[in-house]
Amino acid sequence: MAYVEHLNPIEEGEKYIKELQAMGVDTIISYFDGCSGCIPGLTQDYYIFWDSGKKWHLKKINQYTEFQEITGYSPPINFIRNNFKNIESEKLKNNHGELSHYPFDDIRIILNEIDIEYSVSASVYFQNELAKRIILIDKIRSDILNVLPSMWVGINYKKEKRKKDSA
Numbered sequence: 001m002a003y004v005e006h007l008n009p010i011e012e013g014e015k016y017i018k019e020l021q022a023m024g025v026d027t028i029i030s031y032f033d034g035c036s037g038c039i040p041g042l043t044q045d046y047y048i049f050w051d052s053g054k055k056w057h058l059k060k061i062n063q064y065t066e067f068q069e070i071t072g073y074s075p076p077i078n079f080i081r082n083n084f085k086n087i088e089s090e091k092l093k094n095n096h097g098e099l100s101h102y103p104f105d106d107i108r109i110i111l112n113e114i115d116i117e118y119s120v121s122a123s124v125y126f127q128n129e130l131a132k133r134i135i136l137i138d139k140i141r142s143d144i145l146n147v148l149p150s151m152w153v154g155i156n157y158k159k160e161k162r163k164k165d166s167a
Helices: 009-022 077-082 084-089 122-127 132-145
Strands: 002-004 027-036 046-051 056-061 102-111 114-121 159-161
Touching: 009 027, 009 046, 009 056, 009 102, 027 077, 027 132, 046 132, 077 084, 077 132, 084 114, 084 132, 102 122, 102 132, 114 122, 114 132
Parallel strands: none
Antiparallel strands: 002 159, 027 046, 027 102, 046 056, 102 114
16 A cells, blocks of 8 residues: 655755755745644645746645646736835734744745745734735735646655555
8 A cells, every 4th residue: 555755845845946046046935824733744835936037937845746837927026126125124013922823924035145034923914914024925825826726737746655564
């Protein structure tokens, strides 16, 4: 009997980003919608946008597979460029402590030599709805939701055979 080997979307996404950087790609935006305290093994999708110089590309990685890249879908790059200083330095309010279980968004922006990473929990998100960092999250989510589910094609579902019990 075979079972599916689960991937860690964050680890696989970070590996893919390093591969892109090794190929000279210097404009990369990644997005992960996660949850802290969820059921072990339950993970969300990791998305990576990158600019090849001619076109934007989008890749999705989840716990089961890496998907073929889709060309022509771009992140809100004009918003990022127009609000870069705010996104880079903006401080978000957090008047509430974190619970042991909460959703969060992770964003990573690589533009040339600048690398910005930030994470926003649900409570921080709702306290800062007009902040540029929060607006960027909404814009990225919107761009991702414009991709039809049928466009995602898995390319490397991993399976391993279960070892027989030695008795």
